[in-house]
Amino acid sequence: MDNLSQYYRGHSTAEARWARFGPYYAMFPIDFAFNVVDKYSKPGDKILDPFSGRGSSIYAGSILGRESIGIEINPLGWLYSNVKLYPANLEKVLNRLNEIYELRENYRHDILNYNEFFRMCYCDEVLKFLLSARDNLDWGKNNTDRTLMSFIAVYLHANLGEGLSNQMKLTKSLGKQYSINWWKKNNLETPPQINPFALIKEKIEWRYKYGTPNNNNSYVKLGDSCLITEEMIIKNDSNYALLFTSPPYCGVTDYFMDQWLRLWLLGGSSEPEYRKENYKGRFGNKEKYKEMLETVFGNCATLMSDNATIYVRTDSREFTLNTTIDILHEKFPNHIMKIYNKPIGENVKTQTALYGNFSKKPGETDIILTKKR
Numbered sequence: 001m002d003n004l005s006q007y008y009r010g011h012s013t014a015e016a017r018w019a020r021f022g023p024y025y026a027m028f029p030i031d032f033a034f035n036v037v038d039k040y041s042k043p044g045d046k047i048l049d050p051f052s053g054r055g056s057s058i059y060a061g062s063i064l065g066r067e068s069i070g071i072e073i074n075p076l077g078w079l080y081s082n083v084k085l086y087p088a089n090l091e092k093v094l095n096r097l098n099e100i101y102e103l104r105e106n107y108r109h110d111i112l113n114y115n116e117f118f119r120m121c122y123c124d125e126v127l128k129f130l131l132s133a134r135d136n137l138d139w140g141k142n143n144t145d146r147t148l149m150s151f152i153a154v155y156l157h158a159n160l161g162e163g164l165s166n167q168m169k170l171t172k173s174l175g176k177q178y179s180i181n182w183w184k185k186n187n188l189e190t191p192p193q194i195n196p197f198a199l200i201k202e203k204i205e206w207r208y209k210y211g212t213p214n215n216n217n218s219y220v221k222l223g224d225s226c227l228i229t230e231e232m233i234i235k236n237d238s239n240y241a242l243l244f245t246s247p248p249y250c251g252v253t254d255y256f257m258d259q260w261l262r263l264w265l266l267g268g269s270s271e272p273e274y275r276k277e278n279y280k281g282r283f284g285n286k287e288k289y290k291e292m293l294e295t296v297f298g299n300c301a302t303l304m305s306d307n308a309t310i311y312v313r314t315d316s317r318e319f320t321l322n323t324t325i326d327i328l329h330e331k332f333p334n335h336i337m338k339i340y341n342k343p344i345g346e347n348v349k350t351q352t353a354l355y356g357n358f359s360k361k362p363g364e365t366d367i368i369l370t371k372k373r
Helices: 014-019 030-040 056-063 075-085 090-107 116-121 124-136 143-154 176-185 196-207 225-234 257-265 286-303 318-331
Strands: 046-049 067-072 219-222 240-245 304-315 335-342 364-371
Touching: 014 056, 014 196, 030 056, 030 240, 030 304, 046 056, 056 067, 056 075, 056 240, 067 075, 067 225, 075 143, 075 219, 075 257, 090 124, 090 143, 090 196, 116 176, 124 143, 124 196, 124 257, 143 196, 143 257, 225 286, 240 286, 286 304, 286 318, 304 318, 318 335, 318 364
Parallel strands: 046 067, 046 240, 067 219, 240 304
Antiparallel strands: 304 364, 335 364
């Protein structure tokens, strides 16, 4: 085993067990994240990822001794990122699990207010437990609550027998009516009887078997990368050696819609809905998409050191690719750009194929900018 793979391959170290924590659609392969960080930065460097998703780049940077800062607008990605960086004390998490489970009977009447989807997706015992967690876990401010909530979110839906739900995909929250029709068609109208305390306890103990990862002064901020990078400039939080990111692809993935059920668990709507706020949808508006990239990469250019490397993985579709290339050329005029097209072959997995979407795609492109000598 090479020096890097010990951190992400298999399950024999704490770092490897936590590396893939948190299923998230369209994310960096973890080995790719470690290899980029290792090749284009050195220990002690600062790394910035303004579209950090579930935080693979930040995790890799932190494990390898870099001060790594991410920005993520989706609360679920933020939750996963910060928990795998800094999981709470195991005993405290298990005690909190017991407390939340004990409170479940307070919700025995509340479950009656939930519609056919929820009653077909979860048995009564699980749904009471979920409502207890949703009401009582202060995941935004308390690290113990955050850690427990992240485990519940991970296993909120999965293949039958692997999580808390009836049969569902692990990474994407499918639509209500689609799920109901599928369950009925496949004679799965009755959800499996699951003890949520036992299942979540088992998952927590497995993850903690070798302890927690040894991380290095890194974190992910929750919010709009346009605004947060501006705040970083005002605070003179600069001198980053590596910008390593993958912006959302224009018109492709809606990260909020794809995770509507987990976002419900975090306090969001019980109905799938397309988000109308800036930068929270599918980026169907090309002008808004271009504006976002111009703002974020423009701000990042101010935050980077003179000799910084910029590594961007993006979509190979014409608009997204050309827009990204043009903006990077404009914002980093003193850098040399190299473009590596990565067409998707039969045996090559895309970021989305890692978690079950095998539809034909145009591929991904890596854009690397280094300072002119």
